Amino acid sequence: xxxxxxxxxxxxxxxxxxxxxxxxxxxxxxxxxxxxxxxxxxxxxxxxxxxxxxxxxxxxxxxxxxxxxxxxxxxxxxxxxxxxxxxxxxxxxxxxxxxxxxxxxxxxxxxxxxxxxxxxxxxxxxxxxxxxxxxxxxxxxxxxxxxxxxxxxxxxxxxxxxxxxxxxxxxxxxxxxxxxxxxxxxxxxxxxxxxxxxxxxxxxxxxxxxxxxxxxxxxxxxxxxxxxxxxxxxxxxxxxxxxxxxxxxxxxxxxxxxxxxxxxxxxxxxxxxxxxxxxxxxxxxxxxxxxxxxxxxxxxxxxxxxxxxxxxxxxxxxxxxxxxxxxxxxxxxxxxxxxxxxxxxxxxxxxxxxxxxxxxxxxxxxxxxxxxxxxxxxxxxxxxxxxxxx
Amino acid sequence: xxxxxxxxxxxxxxxxxxxxxxxxxxxxxxxxxxxxxxxxxxxxxxxxxxxxxxxxxxxxxxxxxxxxxxxxxxxxxxxxxxxxxxxxxxxxxxxxxxxxxxxxxxxxxxxxxxxxxxxxxxxxxxxxxxxxxxxxxxxxxxxxxxxxxxxxxxxxxxxxxxxxxxxxxxxxxxxxxxxxxxxxxxxxxxxxxxxxxxxxxxxxxxxxxxxxxxxxxxxxxxxxxxxxxxxxxxxxxxxxxxxxxxxxxxxxxxxxxxxxxxxxxxxxxxxxxxxxxxxxxxxxxxxxxxxxxxxxxxxxxxxxxxxxxxxxxxxxxxxxxxxxxxxxxxxxxxxxxxxxxxxxxxxxxxxxxxxxxxxxxxxxxxxxxxxxxxxxxxxxxxxxxxxxxx
Numbered sequence: 202x203x204x205x206x207x208x209x210x211x212x213x214x215x216x217x218x219x220x221x222x223x224x225x226x227x228x229x230x231x232x233x234x235x236x237x238x239x240x241x242x243x244x245x246x247x248x249x250x251x252x253x254x255x256x257x258x259x260x261x262x263x264x265x266x267x268x269x270x271x272x273x274x275x276x277x278x279x280x281x282x283x284x285x286x287x288x289x290x291x292x293x294x295x296x297x298x299x300x301x302x303x304x305x306x307x308x309x310x311x312x313x314x315x316x317x318x319x320x321x322x323x324x325x326x327x328x329x330x331x332x333x334x335x336x337x338x339x340x341x342x343x344x345x346x347x348x349x350x351x352x353x354x355x356x357x358x359x360x361x362x363x364x365x366x367x368x369x370x371x372x373x374x375x376x377x378x379x380x381x382x383x384x385x386x387x388x389x390x391x392x393x394x395x396x397x398x399x400x401x402x403x404x405x406x407x408x409x410x411x412x413x414x415x416x417x418x419x420x421x422x423x424x425x426x427x428x429x430x431x432x433x434x435x436x437x438x439x440x441x442x443x444x445x446x447x448x449x450x451x452x453x454x455x456x457x458x459x460x461x462x463x464x465x466x467x468x469x470x471x472x473x474x475x476x477x478x479x480x481x482x483x484x485x486x487x488x489x490x491x492x493x494x495x496x497x498x499x500x501x502x503x504x505x506x507x508x509x510x511x512x513x514x515x516x517x518x519x520x521x522x523x524x525x526x527x528x529x530x531x532x533x534x535x536x537x538x539x540x541x542x543x544x545x546x547x548x549x550x551x552x553x554x555x556x557x558x559x560x561x562x563x564x565x566x567x568x569x570x571x572x573x574x575x576x577x578x579x580x581x582x583x584x585x586x587x588x589x590x591x
Numbered sequence: 592x593x594x595x596x597x598x599x600x601x602x603x604x605x606x607x608x609x610x611x612x613x614x615x616x617x618x619x620x621x622x623x624x625x626x627x628x629x630x631x632x633x634x635x636x637x638x639x640x641x642x643x644x645x646x647x648x649x650x651x652x653x654x655x656x657x658x659x660x661x662x663x664x665x666x667x668x669x670x671x672x673x674x675x676x677x678x679x680x681x682x683x684x685x686x687x688x689x690x691x692x693x694x695x696x697x698x699x700x701x702x703x704x705x706x707x708x709x710x711x712x713x714x715x716x717x718x719x720x721x722x723x724x725x726x727x728x729x730x731x732x733x734x735x736x737x738x739x740x741x742x743x744x745x746x747x748x749x750x751x752x753x754x755x756x757x758x759x760x761x762x763x764x765x766x767x768x769x770x771x772x773x774x775x776x777x778x779x780x781x782x783x784x785x786x787x788x789x790x791x792x793x794x795x796x797x798x799x800x801x802x803x804x805x806x807x808x809x810x811x812x813x814x815x816x817x818x819x820x821x822x823x824x825x826x827x828x829x830x831x832x833x834x835x836x837x838x839x840x841x842x843x844x845x846x847x848x849x850x851x852x853x854x855x856x857x858x859x860x861x862x863x864x865x866x867x868x869x870x871x872x873x874x875x876x877x878x879x880x881x882x883x884x885x886x887x888x889x890x891x892x893x894x895x896x897x898x899x900x901x902x903x904x905x906x907x908x909x910x911x912x913x914x915x916x917x918x919x920x921x922x923x924x925x926x927x928x929x930x931x932x933x934x935x936x937x938x939x940x941x942x943x944x945x946x947x948x949x950x951x952x953x954x955x956x957x958x959x960x961x962x963x964x965x966x967x968x969x970x971x972x973x974x975x976x977x978x979x980x981x
Contacts, residue, residue: 226773230792246777251948253836272809274769276780291835292769292881294780305836333949341954348980349796350953353789353883357782357950361774379664379682383616384751387636390666390684392747399743402620406739419662445681446643446695491682493743500739520936546910558641559723560747563740564731590738 202467204574205502205537208478211464212503213517216510217483219367219436226355229347231408232365233513238340240358243331248295252326255308255315256299257286259323267313271296286315295327302326334358344515366513369436370411371404373397374427376443376452377491378419395560396441396489396496403500406591407508419443424455432459432484437508439500442491445475452488453477461486469574470537472557473499478507485511495557498539501569501588521571523584524549530572530579537574541566542587549587566590592857594964595892595927598868601854602893603907606900607873609757609826616745619737621798622755623903628730630748633721638685642716645698645705646689647676649713657703661686676705685717692716724748734905756903759826760801761794763787764817766833766842767881768809785950786831786879786886793890796981797898809833814845822849822874827898829890832881835865842878843867851876859964860927862947863889868897875901885947888929891959891978911961913974914939920962920969927964931956932977939977956980 203211221235250256250273257265258281269279270288279287281298289295289302300323307319334340340358341351347365355363373396380394381387397414404412413435417427424443431438443452444466453466461479468476472495477488487504489496501519509517527550532538540551541562551570552562568587572579579585593601611625640646640663647655648671659669660678669677671688679685679692690713697709724730730748731741737755745753763786770784771777787804794802803825807817814833821828833842834856843856851869858866862885867878877894879886891909899907917940922928930941931952941960942952958977962969969975 227788227791230795242777245782245948247780249782249948272768274767274780276778292767292782328946328948333944333946333951340951345955348954349789349792350884350887350950350956350980352792353785353887354950354954356773356785356788357883359773359775359777359783377664377682378662383746383749385749387632387749388666390637390664392635392639392682393749395743395746398617398746399739401617402739402742405620493747494740497740497743554723556718556723558635558639558718560740560744561723561730564738564744565735566740590740 202469203465204469208465208468208476208503209506209518212478212507213510215464215480216485216507218513219369219511221364222367223362224365226352226361226363229363229365230349230352232347232368234341234343234345234347234363235366235513236364237343238355238360238363240334240336240338240340241360242358243336244333244358245328245330248330249328250289250291250293250295250302250326251328252302252304253290254302254304254326255286256289256295256302257281258283258299259301260284263317263320265315265317267310267315300324344513346514368409368411369508369511370434371409371437371439371508372431372435373400373412373414374431374438374440375414375416376419376424376441396491396493399493399497399560400439400441400500403497407505409508419451421451421454424451425458428455428459428461432461432481436484436511438484438486439504440486440488441496442489444477444488444490456486456488469535470539471534472539473502474536476503478503490557492557493560494541494563497560497563498569501590502539519588521586521588524587525582526551526570526579526585527581529581530570530585532572532574532577532579535574538570538572540570540572542568542570544568544587544589549585592859593855594859598855598858598866598893599896599908602868602897603900605854605870606875606897608903609759609901611754612757613752614755616742616751616753619753619755620739620742622737622758624731624733624735624737624753625756625903626754627733628745628750628753630724630726630728630730631750632748633726634723634748635718635720638720639718640679640681640683640685640692640716641718642692642694643680644692644694644716645676646679646685646692647671648673648689649691650674653707653710655705655707657700657705690714734903736904756901758799758801759898759901760824761799761827761829761898762821762825763790763802763804764821764828764830765804765806766809766814766831786881786883789883789887789950790829790831790890793887797895799898809841811841811844814841815848818845818849818851818876822851822871826874826901828874828876829894830876830878831886832879834867834878834880846876846878859925860929861924862929862945863892864926866893868893880947882947883950884931884953887950887953888959891980892929909978911976911978914977915972916941916960916969916975917971919971920960920975922962922964922967922969925964928960928962930960930962932958932960934958934977934979939975
């Protein structure tokens with residue numbers, strides 16, 4: 202049995218980035234760049250007016266004759282003489298010979314004549330060619346996570362494809378003869394199977410949509426066969442249940458028979474002690490406890506960082522935050538506790554009903570409160586670490 | 592011209608929740624419950640073993656004869672006599688006559704006989720019927736946001752449909768004759784159109800996938816016609832560009848002609864001053880500045896709360912956090928500033944290049960630093976408010 206920190210370290214060391222693939226920029230939200238991107242163009246591609254106003258060559262005079270107009274998108278390039286100005290709009294091409302744009306609010310216009318009432322500095326209100334980024338210059342570094350702003354930035358440079366780390370395909374394998382599908386009739390001794398839909402939702406919440414659910418009977422042969430198939434078709438396998446020491450728990454044996462290397466099994470924590478992590482090549486296997494709250498806790502604490510590593514993230518651990526505890530928390534058994542909690546700007550309350558079989562408090566929690574194994578008590582108003590749940 | 596807080600108040604007052612629709616639980620992640628949910632079953636539905644071990648009737652003796660086994664999911668209900676025990680597994684049905692389960696680690700077994708080495712309390716390791724929730728009892732309150740845990744909780748009760756607030760259909764209408772699609776050849780005077788892909792990404796990042804992009808020429812007639820069509824088919828309309836005071840900006844006139852009621856136009860802020868917000872019935876219209884950084888800032892500060900209100904969220908404003916500024920920030924012009932920044936656990940750095948036309952810093956920012964209009968200076972190491980981006 203290992204401690205939480207050791208388990209997280211083992212995950213960090215044994216999870217590898219997926220291969221790089223080309224993706225359309227408009228499909229790349231949340232992906233991580235697998236290349237450094239340089240600009241194919243100058244942006245702006247030409248000297249651009251930053252205002253609605255008038256472009257002119259700055260001279261001695263305050264009076265100018267308006268000889269035409271340039272709408273944004275127009276490609277006209279009139280030659281301006283002394284004392285001539287041209288009506289211009291935000292984003293429009295500034296004629297070669299103009300050196301300044303005055304905003305319309307600072308101009309009095311009478312017919313074709315304008316009087317500049319507040320003379321701007323020479324060069325004012327013109328965005329230089331390549332001001333945002335020059336052709337060939339760095340746009341975004343490798344390993345940047347593509348946010349809406351980053352997507353917009355790439356698009357405004359005319360870039361339509363980017364190299365990103367592929368999304369892992371994730372299989373969820375559900376074991377347990379006591380489980381029946383929600384919507385069917387509940388028979389004596391059975392309960393509804395909810396871990397698969399819960400884990401799929403958790404995967405979607407981090408942007409992973411390539412998931413598939415499989416079910417297997419609590420028999421060694423079928424479990425072994427199912428794991429074999431999943432290992433060849435998926436990048437990460439989440440097995441739900443069947444990993445404790447009961448006579449009918451075949452998962453561990455089936456993993457061994459499939460040459461899945463055990464990296465750890467059992468963590469000194471509550472909930473989620475019987476957690477298995479292994480690998481075969483670059484494929485990762487988590488066998489999660491069958492109890493729903495244990496399963497989801499294990500997902501947030503261990504599966505999430507492993508997936509983020511595979512997705513190419515440099516920062517795979519969620520940022521812990523500190524809050525004052527609203528009550529004393531006891532931890533007499535020397536295990537690291539992950540407790541469902543509700544936090545606000547200053548404090549956190551540990552919710553009642555922390556049973557690993559129950560989701561009722563998890564459903565309204567907004568964080569997991571972390572009590573380390575070597576902390577026997579957290580006093581009221583003492584700071585405690587927590588993992589926010591989005 | 593109004594202040595930021597007034598604008599946010601007007602949005603709060605004029606945005607209404609969408610109508611309620613029935614949705615499959617497995618599609619409901621991130622939706623908001625439009626009904627209070629009560630449990631259709633007891634959960635657990637029967638007395639359930641919380642351990643792998645042995646069920647028995649507690650008596651005087653420490654020796655028991657094992658007369659069989661109950662796997663999880665089995666429906667057998669053997670009648671236990673005194674000094675009889677039954678092998679049982681986590682999640683399994685505890686026979687009617689048993690009153691205690693001992694975990695296997697506390698038992699020595701020889702053939703059919705077990706010796707209980709550490710006698711548990713009467714009733715130990717049995718989850719009572721309805722312990723998590725009783726039939727008819729409250730499961731989740733109206734207005735709960737459905738997290739992965741909440742989805743799992745509903746599923747474990749066999750619930751397959753829930754009533755949630757519908758997702759708004761969002762149209763993005765792009766104006767601007769200077770814009771051409773990324774991937775096409777860039778002509779003189781033109782720039783690549785990036786706001787639509789950026790705004791779609793921002794919408795997806797909050798779970799809204801029902802979006803569609805439309806383009807219109809900078810002409811009053813076509814703009815008017817496009818807005819009319821969108822008002823009848825979408826719940827929220829985001830118009831990109833064409834809202835400033837240039838001669839070619841027809842959007843405002845086209846909105847008036849379509850009987851869109853103006854709720855505000857222009858906010859005392861930088862970037863994003865020329866922002867329009869209006870409504871027609873429950874349909875909302877935002878006309879966003881065409882400059883990409885202004886557009887995205889307006890999205891995060893104003894469109895996002897309006898969408899969250901429509902999606903049914905009770906808490907529509909993002910929680911602001913406080914960090915110490917790494918440098919002095921000047922605000923001489925009496926406008927509220929939204930500055931692209933990078934924050935960590937304690938400090939925030941305002942990034943260089945805050946031009947409203949540029950996305951280069953927005954692409955790597957993780958927050959917007961908020962400097963109120965009536966704060967002329969924030970000193971180094973003074974606390975400043977910020978809006979985290981994701």
